[in-house]
Amino acid sequence: MALSIQDIAEEIVGREGGYVNDPDDPGGATNHGVTIHTMRRLGLDLTGDGRVDSADVRALDRAGAVEIFLDHYFRRPGIDRLPECLQASVFDMQVNAGAHAVRILQRVLRDMGQAVAVDGVIGQQTVAAARAAEGQAGRRLADIYGIARRNYYFRLADRRPASRKYARTRAGRKGGWIRRAEEFIAPRYHMSPTDFRERTAGWD
Numbered sequence: 001m002a003l004s005i006q007d008i009a010e011e012i013v014g015r016e017g018g019y020v021n022d023p024d025d026p027g028g029a030t031n032h033g034v035t036i037h038t039m040r041r042l043g044l045d046l047t048g049d050g051r052v053d054s055a056d057v058r059a060l061d062r063a064g065a066v067e068i069f070l071d072h073y074f075r076r077p078g079i080d081r082l083p084e085c086l087q088a089s090v091f092d093m094q095v096n097a098g099a100h101a102v103r104i105l106q107r108v109l110r111d112m113g114q115a116v117a118v119d120g121v122i123g124q125q126t127v128a129a130a131r132a133a134e135g136q137a138g139r140r141l142a143d144i145y146g147i148a149r150r151n152y153y154f155r156l157a158d159r160r161p162a163s164r165k166y167a168r169t170r171a172g173r174k175g176g177w178i179r180r181a182e183e184f185i186a187p188r189y190h191m192s193p194t195d196f197r198e199r200t201a202g203w204d
Contacts, residue, residue: 005070005074005080005087005088005091006066006070008088008091008092009066009069009070009074009091010066012033012069012091012092012095013032013033013062013065013066013069015033015180016030016032016033016065016095017032017033018031018032019031019057019058021054024162024163024165029054029057029058030057031057031058031060031065032060032061032062032064032065032066033065033069033095033096034057034060034064034065034068034069035057036052036053036054036056036057038068038072039052039056039057039060040052042068042072044056044060046059046060046064047059069091069095073091073094073095074087074091074094077094077099077102077122078122078123078127079091079094079122081122081127082105082122082126082127082130083130083131083134083141085134085138085139085141085142086105086130086134086141086142086145088142088184089142089145089146089149089181089184089185090102090105090145092180092183092184093149096177096180097152098120099120099121100120100152101149102120102121102122102126103118103119103120104145104148104149104152105126105130105145105148106118106119106120106126106129107148108133108144108145108148109126109129109130109133112133112136112137112144114129114132114133115129116129142184142185143185143186143189145184146181146182146184146185146189147181147185147189149181149184150178150181150182150185150191153166153167153177153178153181154167154178154199154200157177157200157203158202158203161203164200164203167200168196168200168203172197172200173193173196174191174196178191178196
């Protein structure tokens with residue numbers, strides 16, 4: 001049985017974990033995956049002291065985080081207008097990387113021969129291109145997107161050494177970013193441990 005979008009939002013919150021404030025994470029203070037920047041943008045002064053700071057991030061509960069994701073990361077960006085096979089992965093990536101989620105999709109669509117601007121916005125052009133691509137590739141479109149998403153994480157870690165801990169564990173295994181991308185693609189497209197070590201060998 002396919003998961004509902006509500007289920008997916010609950011899974012995202014569960015995956016993101018509780019309050020963290022990692023100095024290597026440009027998102028800053030984060031709780032249940034919701035960053036302080038998002039809370040400031042939405043004006044979520046949960047403590048009622050007239051400002052949005054880390055105390056408000058700490059005060060955010062799980063149910064509030066789920067609703068933020070559903071409203072501001074799924075419905076408002078228009079992810080619900082995309083083919084169903086893409087929605088879960090693009091939604092998850094939107095939470096993780098904002099408009100980069102849609103830009104990755106738009107580059108995939110262009111590579112598949114669709115005429116679409118790479119602007120991070122889901123408009124009628126992107127929706128039509130995604131539906132046409134689904135007609136070409138079927139369910140495999142989700143795999144193509146997931147692989148592109150994984151490659152985005154690798155490139156980000158290539159450029160930013162401080163972010164490599166999100167892509168590779170201290171033991172040299174796949175980190176959270178890579179495991180997260182691969183949750184949405186078929187097992188046959190998952191990287192083997194050997195391929196992963198070879199891809200990240202230059203980080204040593």
